[in-house]
Each structure stands twice: as C-alpha cells, then as structure tokens.
Amino acid sequence: MAVCIIAMIIFSSCFCYKHYCKSISSRRRYNRDLEQDEAFIPVGESLKDLIDQSQSSGSGSGLPLLVQRTIAKQIQMVRQVGKGRYGEVWMGKWRGEKVAVKVFFTTEEASWFRETEIYQTVLMRHENILGFIAADIKGTGSWTQLYLITDYHENGSLYDFLKCATLDTRALLKLAYSAACGLCHLHTEIYGTQGKPAIAHRDLKSKNILIKKNGSCCIADLGLAVKFNSDTNEVDVPLNTRVGTKRYMAPEVLDESLNKNHFQPYIMADIYSFGLIIWEMARRCITGGIVEEYQLPYYNMVPSDPSYEDMREVVCVKRLRPIVSNRWNSDECLRAVxxxxxxxxxxxxxxxxxxxxxxxxxxxxxxxxDVKI
Known part of the structure; x- marks a missing residue:
C-alpha cells in the first residue's frame, strides 16, 4: 500500500513538473511571439508609409490586424486631451509620431465595436474623415480597455476652434466645403467588388468634427453610424443603447416619425444636423468688422442640457430654427450660406x-x- 502511495506521489510530481516546464516553454514562446510581433514593423516605417502600403495592397480596409495590435502595444500615452460619455481621448506617441487614442469605457463596447467596424469598411479612407490607424482590446478578464487609435489633430474639435477663433469668408467656406466633402463620402455608396456601403453618421455635431492643420475639417465619432448595402437592401443599425445628441436631432427623430426600416431617412436627418453646424460656423465669420460670439444651436431657446420634450417643443411644435443675424443678408457670401x-x-x-x-x-x-482647399 505504501509503495503504491509513493508511486502515485512520484507520478504526480513528474506530471506537475512536466506541466510546469510546458507552461514555462509556452510563456517563453508567447513572449518571443510578442517580440516578433513588435519587430514586425521595420524601423523607419512611418504611419503614413504603413497606411499607404495597405491602400496600395488592394484590401482598402485598413492595416492588417497584426500590425494594428503591434502599433497599439507600442503606443506611449502622453496626456489626456478630452473626455466624453463614451470614455477618454489621449494624445499618445508611436515612434515619435503623435496619435489620438480614444479609450472607451467597458460599458461602451458596442460603440467601440461599431466605430472600429465602420472605420475598417472598404474604401472608407478619405481626407475629410478622421484617419483610422488601429483598434485593440487590452487587459485581462477583470480589467479591459478598448482602444481606438486615429490621427491626432492638435486644433481639436470644430466646437473648440470656433469658441476661440473668428473666420473670414474664405476660412468659413474652407471649413464648410471640407465638412461637406466628408459627409458626401460617408453618404455615397461605391459599387463594385471592392465597393463601399452608404453610411449615415447619426450624431453629427461640432464636437464630432475635427480641425486639421490646413484649416479643413474631418468627420469623427462613427459609433452610431448606420450602413446600407443596396445589393441586399439591408439597413444595418448598430446594437447600441447610445443615442445621438438631442440638440442636433432632426424633427422626425424628435417626434419619432423617422422610418427606421429605410436608409434615406437617416441620411436626411444628418443633413438637418449639418445645417446647424453651418450656422455655428457662420456666426463666427467677420463681415464689416462684426461677428457674433460662439453659441450652440438653440442656445437661447432651450436649457444647456435640453430634454427631448424641450427640443420637440421648439423644433417640431413651434418649428423654430436658430436665430440669424441681420448682417448675414448684407453680405453676398453669408447670404448664400x-x-x-x-x-x-x-x-x-x-x-x-x-x-x-x-x-x-x-x-x-x-x-x-478663389479659396485654396
């Protein structure tokens, strides 16, 4: 009996030791794989180089996932530059290049997933849509961070920009035209084997448009976007509890008359929001030495955090729109805007x-x- 027990102990010890050695070996191999992953991107390759290569390779849907994960692992977080209901935005660095890192709360996983999915849609890349670099999930079972890495624009959002800057008519037109180009690309379906579905944003506002160094705009925050593929006639709405920003909601969204089974209504709701954004820009355009202070649409008609009922009353029942200054009619450009x-x-x-x-x-x-775009 004692011999059997000793034999069992020896067998168990050998098994445990073998298993331990195997786990150590696996961990070493895993670490080696990580090192190989991190060495996968040659020294000297810039983000632009990598993205240009992925575009010319023919996939048209962004960087390979392995490259994305590698970039995400190598990013150094520098400082927090923003915070919203979805999470935080950080300025980070990858090999000395500045990037924006959007860190989602775990409760906003649906938004992270949707935004990542939309950004990686074939032929999505456009100069007036925020440049996507990578997405990754970091952490363990009990602690998770959802990363979305994009181009970094130090001028911040259109909202931030308009609060402290005034525009001349050329700057106004450059902002408006570039934003319209981005929206047009989103809304347009591109046909073919490497085609792109039509996409509606569903949360257009000045805080979701960024200002590039050259004074043009790019559209960001695609976590609520809806896709449409005419081949299947399917409206792909995200499984997301988040809703858009009430202040910018179209009348048909506020009174719940929007037909959710068709795609065109989503497109038209975006256009309403875009009109409000143009109004925000136009107020900050100087003509005859006069300019209005920056304000959000309906600033003098609803509270700072309006309810659905507040917005419905103003937009649907009273059918009011943001107040327009008399000076706009005396300037050719602002009159057209x-x-x-x-x-x-x-x-x-x-x-x-x-x-x-x-x-x-x-x-x-x-x-x-004669505006230079």
Whole structure:
C-alpha cells in the first residue's frame, strides 16, 4: 500500500513538473511571439508609409490586424486631451509620431465595436474623415480597455476652434466645403467588388468634427453610424443603447416619425444636423468688422442640457430654427450660406438638400472666392 502511495506521489510530481516546464516553454514562446510581433514593423516605417502600403495592397480596409495590435502595444500615452460619455481621448506617441487614442469605457463596447467596424469598411479612407490607424482590446478578464487609435489633430474639435477663433469668408467656406466633402463620402455608396456601403453618421455635431492643420475639417465619432448595402437592401443599425445628441436631432427623430426600416431617412436627418453646424460656423465669420460670439444651436431657446420634450417643443411644435443675424443678408457670401443652411434644416426631410448638392454648391462658392482647399 505504501509503495503504491509513493508511486502515485512520484507520478504526480513528474506530471506537475512536466506541466510546469510546458507552461514555462509556452510563456517563453508567447513572449518571443510578442517580440516578433513588435519587430514586425521595420524601423523607419512611418504611419503614413504603413497606411499607404495597405491602400496600395488592394484590401482598402485598413492595416492588417497584426500590425494594428503591434502599433497599439507600442503606443506611449502622453496626456489626456478630452473626455466624453463614451470614455477618454489621449494624445499618445508611436515612434515619435503623435496619435489620438480614444479609450472607451467597458460599458461602451458596442460603440467601440461599431466605430472600429465602420472605420475598417472598404474604401472608407478619405481626407475629410478622421484617419483610422488601429483598434485593440487590452487587459485581462477583470480589467479591459478598448482602444481606438486615429490621427491626432492638435486644433481639436470644430466646437473648440470656433469658441476661440473668428473666420473670414474664405476660412468659413474652407471649413464648410471640407465638412461637406466628408459627409458626401460617408453618404455615397461605391459599387463594385471592392465597393463601399452608404453610411449615415447619426450624431453629427461640432464636437464630432475635427480641425486639421490646413484649416479643413474631418468627420469623427462613427459609433452610431448606420450602413446600407443596396445589393441586399439591408439597413444595418448598430446594437447600441447610445443615442445621438438631442440638440442636433432632426424633427422626425424628435417626434419619432423617422422610418427606421429605410436608409434615406437617416441620411436626411444628418443633413438637418449639418445645417446647424453651418450656422455655428457662420456666426463666427467677420463681415464689416462684426461677428457674433460662439453659441450652440438653440442656445437661447432651450436649457444647456435640453430634454427631448424641450427640443420637440421648439423644433417640431413651434418649428423654430436658430436665430440669424441681420448682417448675414448684407453680405453676398453669408447670404448664400444662409440659403444653404435653411435648405438643410427644412422641416420636411424630402425638401432638404443632399450632401452631394451641398458639396457642389459650396464648391462653386469656393471657386468664386478663389479659396485654396
């Protein structure tokens, strides 16, 4: 009996030792794999180089996942630059290059997943849509961080920019035209084997548009976006409890008359929001030495954090729109911009302009003012 017990102890010890050696070996191999992953990107390769290579490779859907994970692992977080209901935004560095790192709360996983999915849509990359670099999940079972890594724009959002900067007519047109180009690309379906679905943003506002160094805009925050593929006639709405920003919601969203089974209504709701953003820009345009202070749309009609009922009363029942200064009518450029925004925020969605029409109208104005885009 004692011999059997001793034999069992020896067997168990051998088994445990063998298992321990195997786990050590696996860990070493895993660490080696990580080192190989991190050495996967040659020294001297910039983010632009990597993205250009991925674009020319023909996939059109962003960097390979292994490269994305490698970049995410190598980023150094420098400082927090923003915070929202979804999480935080940090300025980070990858091999000396500045990047923006959006860190989502774990409760916002659906937003992270959707935004990552949209950014990696084929042919999504455009100069007026925030440049996507990588996405990754970091942490253990009890602690998780959801990372979305994009280009970094030190001027911040359009909201931040307009609060402290004034515009001349050329700067106004550059901002408006570039934002319209980004929206038009989102809304447009590109046909073919390497095609792109039409996409509606669903949360357009000045805080979700960023200002590039050259004074143009790029559209960001695609966590609520809806996709449409005409081949299947399917409207792909994210499984997300988050809703858009009430202040910028179209009348049909506020009164719940929007037909969620069709894609076009989502597009038209974006156009309404875009009209409000143009209004924000136009207020900060100096003409005749006069300019209005920065304000959010409906600032004098609803509280700072309006309820659905507040917005419904103003936008749907009273059918009011943001107040326009008399000076706009005495300036040729602002008069044309006023006409444009009025056709964007029309109560009837069918009466609103398309993003393509907005883009073409602004392109003519840009040309007439000799604006360098």
């Amino acid at each position: 006023l006409k444009l925004m009025s056709e964007c925020w029309a109560h009837n969605p069918a009466s609103r302009l398309t993003a393509l029409r907005i883009k073409k109208t602004l392109a003519k104005m840009v040309e007439s003012q």
